[in-house]
Amino acid sequence: MDGAEYKEYKVFVNQQLVGVISWKGELKTSERCWYTTASDGNLRYFQTQEEAIEFLINDPLKSTNELSAKLKAEANKLIDIAEEIEESSDPQSQDHC
Structure with a gap:
């Protein structure tokens, strides 16, 4: 800019x-x-x-915050995976014809 x-x-x-x-x-x-x-x-x-x-x-705070940011990103990935697993195992979310 x-x-x-x-x-x-x-x-x-x-x-x-x-x-x-x-x-x-x-x-x-x-x-x-x-x-x-x-x-x-x-x-x-x-x-x-x-x-x-x-x-x-x-x-001086850079390395601490970088580690914190990486951990938060990994936690968000795990939450997404858990939600996908939960949705795929929920019988109401699956289409039964």
């Missing part, structure tokens, strides 16, 4: 996406800053692009 006062960049390290940094400048003020969303979901603001990139690379 690229607007007059807003820019967004994907950050890759070793061809792996580590996050997105954004730049926003307010026309009415001199405030212009870089920011990103940390792995805890909160925005973090930085003076320079380099600081924002460094934070993404070294986000």
